[in-house]
Amino acid sequence: MLTNNKRITILCGHYGTGKTNVAVNLALSMARAGEKVTVADLDIVNPYFRTLDSAAAFNEAGIRLICSRFANTNVDLPSLPPDLYAITDDKSHRVVIDVGGDDSGAMVLGRLAPAILEEDSYEMYLVVNRYRPLTPDVPSTVEVMGEIEAASRLKFTGIVNNSNLGAATSAGVVLRTVDYANELAQAAGLPLVATTVEENIYPDLEGKISDLFPLTLQNNKPF
Amino acid sequence: MAEKVLMKGNEAIAEAAICAGCRHYFGYPITPQTEIAAYMAKKMPKIGGCFLQAESEVAAINMVYGVSATGKRVMTSSSSPGISLKAEGLSYLAGADLPALVVNVQRGGPGLGGIQPSQSDYFQATRGGGHGDYRMIVLAPASVQEMASLTVKGFDLADKYRMTAMILADGTMGQMMEPVSLDFPEAETIEKPWATNGTEMKREHNIVNSLFLQPDALERTNFERYERYAYIEQHEAMWEEYRMEDAEICVTAFGIASRVAKNAINEARKQGVKVGMIRPITLWPFPVAPFKAAADKVKSFISVELSMGQMIEDIKLATECKKPVYLCNRAGGIIPSPDEVLAAIVKANENGGDL
Numbered sequence: 368m369l370t371n372n373k374r375i376t377i378l379c380g381h382y383g384t385g386k387t388n389v390a391v392n393l394a395l396s397m398a399r400a401g402e403k404v405t406v407a408d409l410d411i412v413n414p415y416f417r418t419l420d421s422a423a424a425f426n427e428a429g430i431r432l433i434c435s436r437f438a439n440t441n442v443d444l445p446s447l448p449p450d451l452y453a454i455t456d457d458k459s460h461r462v463v464i465d466v467g468g469d470d471s472g473a474m475v476l477g478r479l480a481p482a483i484l485e486e487d488s489y490e491m492y493l494v495v496n497r498y499r500p501l502t503p504d505v506p507s508t509v510e511v512m513g514e515i516e517a518a519s520r521l522k523f524t525g526i527v528n529n530s531n532l533g534a535a536t537s538a539g540v541v542l543r544t545v546d547y548a549n550e551l552a553q554a555a556g557l558p559l560v561a562t563t564v565e566e567n568i569y570p571d572l573e574g575k576i577s578d579l580f581p582l583t584l585q586n587n588k589p590f
Numbered sequence: 591m592a593e594k595v596l597m598k599g600n601e602a603i604a605e606a607a608i609c610a611g612c613r614h615y616f617g618y619p620i621t622p623q624t625e626i627a628a629y630m631a632k633k634m635p636k637i638g639g640c641f642l643q644a645e646s647e648v649a650a651i652n653m654v655y656g657v658s659a660t661g662k663r664v665m666t667s668s669s670s671p672g673i674s675l676k677a678e679g680l681s682y683l684a685g686a687d688l689p690a691l692v693v694n695v696q697r698g699g700p701g702l703g704g705i706q707p708s709q710s711d712y713f714q715a716t717r718g719g720g721h722g723d724y725r726m727i728v729l730a731p732a733s734v735q736e737m738a739s740l741t742v743k744g745f746d747l748a749d750k751y752r753m754t755a756m757i758l759a760d761g762t763m764g765q766m767m768e769p770v771s772l773d774f775p776e777a778e779t780i781e782k783p784w785a786t787n788g789t790e791m792k793r794e795h796n797i798v799n800s801l802f803l804q805p806d807a808l809e810r811t812n813f814e815r816y817e818r819y820a821y822i823e824q825h826e827a828m829w830e831e832y833r834m835e836d837a838e839i840c841v842t843a844f845g846i847a848s849r850v851a852k853n854a855i856n857e858a859r860k861q862g863v864k865v866g867m868i869r870p871i872t873l874w875p876f877p878v879a880p881f882k883a884a885a886d887k888v889k890s891f892i893s894v895e896l897s898m899g900q901m902i903e904d905i906k907l908a909t910e911c912k913k914p915v916y917l918c919n920r921a922g923g924i925i926p927s928p929d930e931v932l933a934a935i936v937k938a939n940e941n942g943g944d945l
Contacts, residue, residue, distance in 0.1 A: 383596070383598060383601075383767060413765075414621065414705060415622070415761075415765045416765065441698075441703075441704030441705050441706065441923065443621045443705045496596060498593075498594070498595050498596040498769075499595065499596055499597075500595045500596075500597055500601060500605060501629075501632060501633075503595070531596065532594055532595075532596050532769040533596055533767055533768055533769055534768070534769075535594065535768075535769040589850050589853070589925055589926070589927045589928055590762065590766075590846055590849035590850050590853070590925065
């Protein structure tokens with residue numbers, strides 16, 4: 368399952384796979400279960416569509432957000448949050464880390480890797496979307512996975528299948544990625560820990576896919 | 591039919607360019623269009639193409655000039671401040687009658703401005719930017735699918751008319767993700783007998799140049815070029831009409847603003863307001879015909895723009911100021927909410943068309 372008993376959950380992947388949506392929903396589900404939760408947004412690649420968009424929901428759920436103070440502004444710098452080390456120093460919180468896309472985004476983890484490895488209570492999931500044009504199959508995804516591991520100096524422990532076509536996602540769209548996800552898990556030698564789907568198609572897939580995890584998507588865009 | 595993929599607008603432009611046969615990309619990174627360069631950097635080496643990160647925008651546009659002169663499909667992309675730097679090259683391309691595809695994923699300005707979406711380069715795109723008498727075909731996509739299809743169309747038009755086609759998008763269109771089909775019609779083969787691609791000792795040398803030693807030759811070339819532009823104005827305008835059948839108020843918007851406007855129009859229709867929209871898809875040539883027709887029917891026009899009001903001038907020109915044209919705008923990187931647009935529509939409706 369996506370929810371686990373480790374203190375830190377790290378979400379990495381090719382950019383545009385939906386890591387932020389998965390991170391936001393995982394954190395909210397942990398908070399609902401009564402945990403003290405921190406979301407750490409370490410995206411230094413993309414200045415748009417950030418965890419900060421969920422600030423109101425985090426506030427309501429009592430979730431602490433560690434985030435670059437320049438997110439959603441005009442300052443386009445790969446800057447890290449000043450409270451970065453609370454991730455590894457403050458062990459009273461469980462932490463969900465949302466990492467920027469590809470190896471260039473994962474590089475940030477290298478700084479935290481020694482402390483994360485020393486504490487030895489983490490999961491690192493590769494979030495995948497087969498409908499992204501540069502990772503349409505197992506070999507291309509495995510290649511990105513290797514690049515992220517090299518940059519982050521951490522090894523993946525599981526795979527999250529978040530394959531979707533945005534607003535055009537149907538149950539069939541998700542079902543067509545089941546083989547890909549299983550083959551990827553086998554090729555990588557990692558468990559497929561979850562398949563994440565938008566809550567409106569969750570009922571159609573219940574019982575058909577194991578370890579299904581529902582996502583509530585933010586929909587506050589004016590266009 | 592091939593399966594759809596989930597793409598950012600910027601990626602859709604890059605992949606569509608490759609589908610259209612573009613194998614040469616020159617650019618320099620700038621937010622919010624950097625994914626185009628990043629995508630090309632990953633993909634071009636795998637398909638025998640050329641990706642080159644130039645030392646500046648000025649260098650990139652001159653590399654475009656060089657490749658275009660050889661008859662190959664070529665493109666560059668940037669965002670607002672970077673397009674200003676390319677302006678000299680755009681004028682030289684026009685002066686040498688060279689085809690090229692140039693992408694502007696606009697951000698807020700003027701100056702360094704910001705990285706959030708904007709439409710304030712409308713004048714720059716439709717009125718020149720560079721010096722001299724020239725035009726560019728300007729295409730304004732309003733979905734990720736159109737980012738792809740208009741890129742392919744842009745290459746075809748550029749080759750057909752030997753001029754620059756520009757994709758005028760904005761930061762949101764570049765960054766947002768939507769499902770895309772990458773099935774495009776087979777590209778037209780357009781002969782380029784003017785290309786400097788080797789005579790093989792079988793023909794005279796071709797020369798690509800924008801310098802004319804005799805004033806009368808330069809004048810003649812300008813007049814000939816403008817005959818071509820007049821033909822394009824007659825034949826290549828594209829637009830979409832939305833709920834215009836019985837409309838009394840005509841909203842006008844392109845790109846991301848048209849999507850916000852559509853939401854507002856649907857809400858206004860629920861309240862019984864007779865409102866529709868003309869969405870220009872080509873900004874040059876501006877679709878004059880539907881505006882002329884609408885000017886005889888509607889009470890007023892509302893131009894919804896992410897600028898201080900630029901397209902509004904083309905609406906006034908197209909309608910010959912027959913009916914009032916009002917502005918509903920945000921600037922500096924802010925997108926209006928559907929409620930703001932709705933409020934303008936409702937107010938105009940209550941005031942007999944006036945805002």
